Amino acid sequence: MSSKLTLSSVQIALPTSRATIADVAREAGVSKATVSRFLNHRDKLLTKDIATRVEVAIAALSYIPSPMAQSLKRGRSRLIGLVVADVTNPFSVAVLRGAEKACQEAGYLLMMFNLGNDSCRESEAIETLTAYQVEGFILNTLGGDAKAVTEAARHGKPVVLVDRRHHGMQADFVSLDNVGAVRMGVSHLLGAGYQELLFVSEQIKGVSSREEREAAFRAFIGNTAPDSSGLQGRTFEHAADDPQALDDALRSLRERAGNRLPAVLSSNAVVTLRVVAAMARLGWMLGTDVGLIGFDDTEWSPYIGPGLSSIAQPTDDLGRIAAGCLIERLKGLQLPPRQIFLSGQLVPRGSSVHTVI
């Protein structure tokens, strides 16, 4: 108190705490209500004279309204909660980036909560963020905990799911067109001469995108007449802590292939790296001994071995569109849950080229 008085009596522009609307009102010789009106309805409702007086006072005190107080009063916070399973995942970061840009442009701030791959904390994340009055959620989580999400929806907060849908959940959903992407990848391998395929995924565990990709893979294999094409395929779910198992899976892939060419379709960048590591352990050449194409195109993909063929996801758009959907809902858009699918893009490189030595 006393220190405050001292400071202000010295009249030095060193306000130890932020100026409030009351300060501005006093400075401009008007009421708080007037200042508030200036802020929210600009000068629609104000005399030109008063408006400029307020404007000057605001500038003089470099006043910025407190979003805390505003959201307390309004019930709206201009905050959007982003829950991400794992910030370490480049895909998630790329999506985050697109989403953040869109949010900032629309005047929202993103409040991020990283689960660190501990999906148990999904409820905690949602609770914490609702406590902070976020107006809606962008979720890129494993989706194990449908309860948490319905909880959010129950609070009347719109939710957008990215990449992974939550079963039995009513919400907008933005994702890669997994079926199309798988078809693209497998067709590419087939066209490059590979006929015995292995789809390598992390343990599926009910994660929707993994399920969809695996199902699409099997469907595509099943629908392609095996007699004429010679195409065969299997799935391998790989646990991170068991590299040996991956080596074995690759060995038996090659055995099954016989005189046909074997190739791997890997379900994301993490898995791709594991396959690359296994190939290195086995001393096999990418493309020539076993072909490889993987989901997610990264900055390092071109420089691994002969270059990693990949299926690039439009991550930035994914994030941007997810944020867009949410913001539309916040503006009051009433619509049944939408599903938006974006196409991937094939990036062929050396790992899907068979070189005869």
Added chain:
Amino acid sequence: MSSKLTLSSVQIALPTSRATIADVAREAGVSKATVSRFLNHRDKLLTKDIATRVEVAIAALSYIPSPMAQSLKRGRSRLIGLVVADVTNPFSVAVLRGAEKACQEAGYLLMMFNLGNDSCRESEAIETLTAYQVEGFILNTLGGDAKAVTEAARHGKPVVLVDRRHHGMQADFVSLDNVGAVRMGVSHLLGAGYQELLFVSEQIKGVSSREEREAAFRAFIGNTAPDSSGLQGRTFEHAADDPQALDDALRSLRERAGNRLPAVLSSNAVVTLRVVAAMARLGWMLGTDVGLIGFDDTEWSPYIGPGLSSIAQPTDDLGRIAAGCLIERLKGLQLPPRQIFLSGQLVPRGSSVHTVI
């Protein structure tokens, strides 16, 4: 109003809006103050009987205090602002992760603002975050805008700088021991037989970590007796949009080397990838034609060419310690600005091994 009444009279657990402290007080038959005391001083001040009544009521309504209202009242928000130059940078993400963990453990939530490499927005970021009453900042930005930071400090908010210090700025600073790391890298190259070195950095532009690494490189070269060791070194600042220039720099590096071995020390993972790309364009073999060691060890480092030698940064610790410093300050620790340096770790791989063919 009426809808609220209707709902509560039906006694269905479907509160359309969150329960407030008043609801809990009513439910427990006590005053708001009592509930507040229960929340903040647990049962220190309360009768066992009343405490349990409150506890039950809280559970029944699944009440969670509003951090917005709390921070409005207390002036403290339990929020920490994190400003990062570029979420796409794996180093920043890794730091972010460590910081987030530490913050969450201490009961703080991280509010992230990504500059998207547009350093002009640093002030904007800090203003936005101060508006949200963040209690302090963790900054991993380019540091061009010292004004923004002093601004933050002026509001009495503690600041911790990670990796990049801001010149003329009073704040805690947590970083890799760049001098030690450079020495480690150069010694390693020297020990592996490389004598003509090139330090490749992004354009330095006053970014402290870049300056320090470059200066350390020159100092090390200068201090090593050229006669006995044959060691020579130059620096090349590379602009992202000019790959040609990098190719030229590598070519002249090799010319200068003559019959000695040439090698590159690259200043971070982004640059490393560019050097790798240039080597591929030139058709040179990593290690054999030109040696390479780079700052930042990544998940893909082992799989590029013969494996990329690198200097691993303790990113997780960096983030954790930065958050720790900040939290200590928030707890009232009075101390002159600290500088904390953590050691890097050498990860030797094939790219710094010269293979005679």
Added chain:
DNA sequence: TTGTAAGCGTTATCAA
């Protein structure tokens, strides 16, 4: 030990 009431910085509903 508990309750009453004021106030944190806003906005919204009244009157004037």
Added chain:
DNA sequence: TTGATAACGCTTACAA
């Protein structure tokens, strides 16, 4: 068009 004034959900003197 402007100004009191009462909330928003919480904490904290001060009283009881």
